[in-house]
Amino acid sequence: MSIDNIMQQAALAFDRYKQVEPVQRAAFLETIAGEINVRREQLVATAGRETNLPDARLNGEINRTTFQLQLFAQLIREGSWVEAVIDRQRETPARADIRRMLLPVGPVVVFGASNFPFAFSTAGGDTVSALAAGATVVVKAHPAHGATSLLMFEAISTAIIKSDMPEHTVQHVTGGNEAGRELVMHPSTTAVGFTGSLAGGKALSAYASQRETPIPVFAEMGSVNPVVFYPEALETRATQLAETFAASVTLGAGQFCTNPGLLLGLEGEAFNRFQTLLHAAIEKTAPQKMLHTGIRHAFLQGRDGMLAQQEVTLIGALPETATAEDAPVAPSLAATTGSAFLANPHLREEVFGPYALLVACRDKTELLQVLKTVKGQLTSSIMATDTDLSNWPDVIALQTTLAGRVILNAAPTGVEVCAAMVHGGPFPATTDARYTSVGTAAIRRWVRPVCFQGFPDQLLPDELKNNNPRGIWRLTDNEFTR
């Protein structure tokens, strides 16, 4: 079937799906979770073959995926997320009756991510938040795990039938870059969700801006996730920090958006000792297979490109890399100085995989300069004692401006699915720092506010009716009430 047909079907399905009651949408999401669990064994086996990820990780990711479905079901059943605002008619000063709420924008295109075959793919966070909002979804399967994607789509399709949702509420497309371009350019597409490379996100954004009617592309792209190791923290708990960060750098073969790729500290014995401890801890981790040969190739090329830069030195010996295309890769650590980092913009770039660059800065001023040169980030982390925190307020203040999430004394990997989460950040971490792709606020990407003026009660959506039949929190005449 052509992409034109698919998008037309998505638009027709939207006309019906947007009218489905929130409680039924919630039940639909829970039914998808159930259908995923029914297929769990097969999903894990298939994804294991396609992605080289171990069973434990894949099972954990399925748990995360079904949890997301349940969380969004709760969100829309509770209902306050629509941000209902009511300004009632009044005589003095005269004002019309004006009410607004968030409504879904229309069909959404979701691009599956290579590094999360479940949680950011076919039934992942983008799809689930869009379905919760009342948008229909066309998923473009990631080519690296097509069979997994198809199996997940089967779970969704079964849930559509069991829940009596409109046909084509979710559709599944395979194909390459040209299919992606067509999906973004189609007039019926109203928004795009993407998790992947900077090049990929920029390409989709460029297509979107070429449309007669531009649409938002929510692309979550690259990040080096800088971590600053403060002096006293390094003095007092270098061993613990080394273990924490060895685990974080190598987690999932380093294939996480929040992988800590840039580790900063002040030059000197404490930082040197941390470097040695970190290297020792990392050397103990077993080499892991990467997701696919393309990513493995890009990682080796990226890492070697970094190691070829002036004043960048490998820590330890370069791990031997087997020649087989799908052989495991060992993590690598490199080191440089603050002045070298400032002089060479290439060192700011991300190497996607198990790699980190340690940067020893001459002093606090240089460390501040280094932080100022990094680009927009998903996360910015602070490893510090109470003394560090009171001694370095200016560095901490700067760190809070770099990213969507600022983390104190924990590794950036591990993104909680919750209401407060911001998995987003200034460009080029994402295309739009005002939104998150993880957590319940992810639903806001697929809606826009619509204002109803002078409508009689019976013609208003339930969320805006006088007697508040859905029992949601609303801002009525500037007071929050329920």
Added chain:
Amino acid sequence: MSIDNIMQQAALAFDRYKQVEPVQRAAFLETIAGEINVRREQLVATAGRETNLPDARLNGEINRTTFQLQLFAQLIREGSWVEAVIDRQRETPARADIRRMLLPVGPVVVFGASNFPFAFSTAGGDTVSALAAGATVVVKAHPAHGATSLLMFEAISTAIIKSDMPEHTVQHVTGGNEAGRELVMHPSTTAVGFTGSLAGGKALSAYASQRETPIPVFAEMGSVNPVVFYPEALETRATQLAETFAASVTLGAGQFCTNPGLLLGLEGEAFNRFQTLLHAAIEKTAPQKMLHTGIRHAFLQGRDGMLAQQEVTLIGALPETATAEDAPVAPSLAATTGSAFLANPHLREEVFGPYALLVACRDKTELLQVLKTVKGQLTSSIMATDTDLSNWPDVIALQTTLAGRVILNAAPTGVEVCAAMVHGGPFPATTDARYTSVGTAAIRRWVRPVCFQGFPDQLLPDELKNNNPRGIWRLTDNEFTR
């Protein structure tokens, strides 16, 4: 001073201004309002000379401007607008302490609008909402009312000194398109507010997308604001509707974004009679001077271009237009059929000024088609009785998808400054339908969510501290509390 210097100053001022306590920011906004009132007479006289707008309108607009300042002062004093969300640490299932709130993005560039010398210009809605958010502002004065703008900037500058705000919290720039381009392209600029033409908004958006780091441009551009006159409403109250819309079409010489430029109904006697009544009512209104000769020229050209289209007929005689460059213009009404409208895309375009096109549709199906061909709108209005509403649910459903604001039985001109207002809409009405430029939600254009993970209470912003010192509404562990 160069634009580079100005933007650097704005960035330095931002570092300090963003730390100003909300209560002090609120007092600052109220002080601006006071300084505007002190200069009221001079402002009205100057703007009257520069814009041809009558004193009563200008005084009303000053009231709106000072009201906006007070409303945003209340908003930030109350404080809940920051959308604080707190997910506290817990043991089972394990979760870190994660908290988020909205923080200002950085220096904002505001382009003054020609048609609102006060309410959408130097101290208008964009500036005020940005200052309320904690952003610093560089205003680019609209060249058509430069003296008014400078006088308004004097009011703001005095308030900055009296309120002890950082120098350069607001700066004022004059110049042409090149200055505008430089302002948008400057690396320190983080967002742009604009109200004006489609061409202007598209140009600024194009600059923003060429930047190394793209930024959002919130451009409120064109709209024809379709109004559907339903059968029974036309039968029962054509006279009242004609008077309401004669006033709305000619208000401010038609120079409003929400001017009703497209009036739709079913062909037949009732619509003809309405047309006659509307024309008679409009003929009674006095010709008005337009804002400046450029707008006057564009209006006459746009109107004559419409009248030159096939199957578009002028209603009545073409009002005589004096040849003087600043002579008043009389409003014009034109009529066409639904089939002609469908056949000619030019008829969907906006004519900025006192002009409206009546479209007589053969039947409901054709009217639906006409509505489907109009582009994104700021408003979509419905003139209907209860019977109309129950007979035409499909048309009403379609109308609610076209615009940011859907209005029942009132003219679209007159945009309430309140919490529920959406003055925005799908492209090309604005560049971003998810935001509004009028009402308290306008503040969201200048902020992004930032998440703090694992922070001790004393290092958190007040809005996120455990004991809620600001007493704001927060979502804590998924419950709204205060």
